[in-house]
Amino acid sequence: TPTEIRANFKSIAPIPDANKLIDIVLSKTNRKTPTEIRANFKSIAPIPDANKLIDIVLSKTNRKTPTEIRANFKIHRIRRFYMRKVKFTQTTTTEKLQAIVDCFPKLDDIHPFYADLMNVLYDRDHYKLALGHVNKAKAIIDKIANDYVKLLKYGDSLYRCKMLKRAGLGRMATLIKKLKPSLGYLEEVRKHMARLPSIDTSTRTLLITGYPNVGKSSFLNNVTNADVDVQDYPFTTQSLFVGHTEYKYTEWQVIDTPRLLDRPISERNTIEMQAITALAHLNACILYFIDISEQCGYSISQQVKLFKSIRKLFYTVDPDNEEAVSSKPIVVVLTKIDTTPWDSLKKEEQDLITSAAEEAKASIVKMSNIDGTGIDDVKQTSCDLLLDHRLTLKAKNPKKAESILNRIYVATPKKKDNVERPPLIPKSVLEEWKRPEEKKTILEMQIEGGGAGVWSYPYQEDFQLEDPDWKYDDYPTFFGGHNVADFYDPDIEAKLNELEKEEEYLKSLEDAEAPDIKTDMDERMQAAWDGVKKKINYKREVHRVNRDKKRVIKKVKDADEMETGLQAKVGDKAEEIIERNTCKRKTLFDVMGVSRKRKKLGDDMEVDAAANHEAPMQVDKDNMSLRKKMRDRKIQFALARMEGADPQKLSTKVLTKSMDKIKYRIEKQLKKTDQINFADRTQVSKMPKHLFA
Numbered sequence: 001t002p003t004e005i006r007a008n009f010k011s012i013a014p015i016p017d018a019n020k021l022i023d024i025v026l027s028k029t030n031r032k033t034p035t036e037i038r039a040n041f042k043s044i045a046p047i048p049d050a051n052k053l054i055d056i057v058l059s060k061t062n063r064k065t066p067t068e069i070r071a072n073f074k075i076h077r078i079r080r081f082y083m084r085k086v087k088f089t090q091t092t093t094t095e096k097l098q099a100i101v102d103c104f105p106k107l108d109d110i111h112p113f114y115a116d117l118m119n120v121l122y123d124r125d126h127y128k129l130a131l132g133h134v135n136k137a138k139a140i141i142d143k144i145a146n147d148y149v150k151l152l153k154y155g156d157s158l159y160r161c162k163m164l165k166r167a168g169l170g171r172m173a174t175l176i177k178k179l180k181p182s183l184g185y186l187e188e189v190r191k192h193m194a195r196l197p198s199i200d201t202s203t204r205t206l207l208i209t210g211y212p213n214v215g216k217s218s219f220l221n222n223v224t225n226a227d228v229d230v231q232d233y234p235f236t237t238q239s240l241f242v243g244h245t246e247y248k249y250t251e252w253q254v255i256d257t258p259r260l261l262d263r264p265i266s267e268r269n270t271i272e273m274q275a276i277t278a279l280a281h282l283n284a285c286i287l288y289f290i291d292i293s294e295q296c297g298y299s300i301s302q303q304v305k306l307f308k309s310i311r312k313l314f315y316t317v318d319p320d321n322e323e324a325v326s327s328k329p330i331v332v333v334l335t336k337i338d339t340t341p342w343d344s345l346k347k348e349e350q351d352l353i354t355s356a357a358e359e360a361k362a363s364i365v366k367m368s369n370i371d372g373t374g375i376d377d378v379k380q381t382s383c384d385l386l387l388d389h390r391l392t393l394k395a396k397n398p399k400k401a402e403s404i405l406n407r408i409y410v411a412t413p414k415k416k417d418n419v420e421r422p423p424l425i426p427k428s429v430l431e432e433w434k435r436p437e438e439k440k441t442i443l444e445m446q447i448e449g450g451g452a453g454v455w456s457y458p459y460q461e462d463f464q465l466e467d468p469d470w471k472y473d474d475y476p477t478f479f480g481g482h483n484v485a486d487f488y489d490p491d492i493e494a495k496l497n498e499l500e501k502e503e504e505y506l507k508s509l510e511d512a513e514a515p516d517i518k519t520d521m522d523e524r525m526q527a528a529w530d531g532v533k534k535k536i537n538y539k540r541e542v543h544r545v546n547r548d549k550k551r552v553i554k555k556v557k558d559a560d561e562m563e564t565g566l567q568a569k570v571g572d573k574a575e576e577i578i579e580r581n582t583c584k585r586k587t588l589f590d591v592m593g594v595s596r597k598r599k600k601l602g603d604d605m606e607v608d609a610a611a612n613h614e615a616p617m618q619v620d621k622d623n624m625s626l627r628k629k630m631r632d633r634k635i636q637f638a639l640a641r642m643e644g645a646d647p648q649k650l651s652t653k654v655l656t657k658s659m660d661k662i663k664y665r666i667e668k669q670l671k672k673t674d675q676i677n678f679a680d681r682t683q684v685s686k687m688p689k690h691l692f693a
Contacts, residue, residue, distance in 0.1 A: 023403045041193040044103045049187070050180040053096060054173045061089045061169075071158045082165040083152045089169055090145030093176070097138040100186065101131055111201045113281035120273040122189050130182040130189075137179055144171050197242040204390075205253045205284035206382050209275055209310070211303055212259035213296040214289040215335040217241070218369040220256045223379055228256060234297065235259060238271050240278060247383045255284070262306040279313045285329045285386040286314060287378070288362075290353065293340035300349050304356045307332070311360050329385035330362035333378055338368040 016024065048056065065088050069081050107115045107124060118127065148168035155161035208216045212234035220226050224243025229236055241256040257275035261268075268276065279286065290303045314328045332353065334342065342350070357364050365381050367374030394400050440448075442457070449455030460471040477484055486492065566574035 019402055019406055022399070023406055026403065040198075041105075041190075041196055042198075044190050044193065045099070047100055047183055047187040047190055049183055050177045053183070054176050057089060057092045057096065057176075058169070058173075060092050061085060064088060069158065073158075075156065078158050078161050079152050079155055082155070082161045083149050085165050086145055086148050086152065086168045089172060090141055093141050093172060094138050097134050097141075100183075101135050101138075104131060104186065104190075111281070113199070113201050113277060116277045116281060117196075117274065118193075120270055120277055121192065126185070127189065130185050133179060133182040134186075137175055140175055141172050144168060144175070197240055199240070199242055199255065199282075200253060201282060203253050204250065204383070204386060205255060205282055206287055206379075206386070207255050207257065207278060207282060207284040208287045208289065209257050209260060209279060210289035211261070211291070211296055211298050211306065212236075214291040214303075215369050216256050216259075216289055219287075219289070219333075219335075219367075219375070219378070220254055222369060222372070222375050224254050226254075226256075235271075240274055245379070247379065248387075252383060255282070260306060260310065262302060262309055276310075276313070279310065283328065285331060285382045285389075287331050287333050287382055289333045289335050291336055292334050292342065292345060292349075292353075293336040295336060295339070300345075301352060304352055307356055307360075314360070329382070329389045330360050331378065331382045331385065332357045332360075332362045332364045334364065334366045336368060336370075337366045337373065338370050342366055 065085055066081060069078060073081075105114070105118075107118060107127070115124075118124065145168065148164055151164050152161055155164060208219065210216055213232075213236075217228040217230045217237055220228055220241065220243050221230065224245045226241060226243030228241050228243075235258075237256060237258050239258065243254045243256070245252050245254055255278060257278055258271045260272055260275055265276065288307050290300065290307075291298070292300060294300065314330060334353070353364070363381055363385065365374060365378045367378050369375070445458070446452065446455045458472075463471045465471060475484070489495070566577060
């Protein structure tokens with residue numbers, strides 16, 4: 001323990017005030033959370049049907065758990081084997097069902113726009129019931145598994161434990177089969193949700209609405225990169241379509257909604273309710289399209305009446321004044337002015353449109369999708385209104401203003417006297433700032449030329465000429481059949497003549513150089529080298545001859561020569577020595593009946609003098625020569641070996657048991673290591689179900 005007891009008060013962190021603490025918390029929340037509120041419905045995994053889910057679970061159970069059990073095992077081991085099967089099936093099924101529940105969005109946690117949109121498309125009650133069935137089945141499966149695990153603890157035989165496991169897995173499979181309608185409904189919902197457009201509820205948005213066939217989809221195609229189907233019949237657009245455009249270097253979201261009809265909200269169908277949901281929940285600029293030519297099939301008065309009926313969706317009650325305040329900027333767009341101009345309308349119709357726009361505090365813009373008149377004006381007006389509206393909302397928020405002011409410090413110097421000191425700018429600088437009005441800047445020229453990527457920089461501006469008016473003059477590259485660039489210098493002909501003279505002089509110097517002449521020293525060196533080569537070749541030949549002379553060719557003595565040599569040395573005992581050394585082994589001569597002392601009879605045939613004393617037979621010389629060759633060949637083989645043995649039959653020994661075991665092991669090892677070829681009968685499963693578990 002420390003001997004000193006000293007309080008370290010300096011380690012206490014500073015305590016922020018209330019406003020600073022709020023700023024820290026909100027700033028960290030903004031940094032640690034995503035800025036876009038966009039539901040990613042495309043990431044939901046496919047939902048398997050009931051039968052496929054059962055196959056996945058049982059296949060995984062069979063692969064991940066032991067598969068062999070014997071009746072002679074101890075009972076606690078058998079119980080543990082089947083309990084593991086039941087528990088693993090329960091865990092796998094619970095994981096699969098929980099993943100299905102978690103992948104679908106919860107209506108209470110997502111943005112109100114998506115919650116109401118899903119209520120319109122899929123029915124909130126039906127959606128929650130389907131997820132509730134899956135979640136409840138998970139709890140029932142857990143209860144079934146626990147019950148059968150308790151029963152397996154008291155199983156007294158292999159058969160009883162097996163039947164309990166089978167009953168438990170069967171009840172789980174039956175319960176999953178009962179989920180077939182709910183799983184099928186959720187899979188259809190997932191497919192439809194994956195096709196929904198990705199709408200960011202927090203970004204800058206333009207929302208288009210109005211009667212059918214008033215030009216909403218055509219405007220979306222003209223302003224954005226979307227490609228929405230446009231037809232001359234009504235009710236073409238039946239869902240929400242999203243496009244993106246740019247304004248003031250920021251990305252904007254443009255949404256085309258389905259058509260609306262003037263009727264009570266209880267009578268509107270699913271297609272119309274999608275537009276109502278977007279109008280009610282999205283913080284956007286509303287573009288209400290009115291066809292003043294009445295080619296859509298609805299009069300101007302009907303279109304104005306619809307505008308007044310949906311205007312309630314754009315207002316909120318101010319808590320301070322308790323008055324209705326417009327919560328969204330509105331732009332009334334008058335379309336098809338190419339067929340019916342605004343001036344050609346009746347006075348009553350013009351007043352009707354103007355009064356409705358003034359009541360809603362909306363701006364009126366005229367446009368035509370055919371010739372493109374006013375499209376940019378509609379885009380610019382609506383985007384500016386929405387920007388001003390968003391800035392106004394931020395400025396009215398007291399917490400937002402306080403958080404900004406707390407982070408900003410503006411230094412204001414104090415006056416030391418009452419003397420005014422205006423900024424001093426030299427006249428030379430002011431003169432440089434001035435430029436002639438007729439001269440345009442590079443940026444102005446770029447904007448007039450079509451913008452970046454279309455307009456190219458005029459490099460003629462950098463030309464330094466005697467007269468600046470010559471910068472943009474066209475000059476020919478060829479004139480009179482000659483290249484103009486060859487005559488840019490007045491003295492070019494004189495310079496060309498000088499170059500030609502220099503080339504001729506250099507060529508004459510090369511020709512005047514003397515050829516190579518061999519000297520006496522070179523000839524003597526060549527003669528000496530030839531002499532050395534001759535000596536080398538001579539020594540090689542001498543070495544080759546001497547090498548052949550030194551070779552000793554050993555002559556192999558035959559049996560007769562050996563017997564003659566022994567008689568000269570030993571005398572009569574030579575025959576006894578030969579018989580004693582050769583009595584145990586027989587040569588090929590003894591087997592064939594040929595004596596070592598052969599007697600030549602004529603030129604064609606040799607016979608054994610000891611075995612045959614009769615005169616040789618008179619036969620055809622051609623046949624006798626062939627037979628002689630065959631015999632001579634056999635005798636040559638015998639002489640090569642000199643001494644042989646009696647020919648024996650091949651061994652037919654029966655293998656012992658140990659040899660059979662070794663043979664079996666070798667064949668078994670070969671079967672394991674041998675590769676599968678086309679002769680094998682094994683067929684590998686092409687689509688095993690466990691790979692999809």
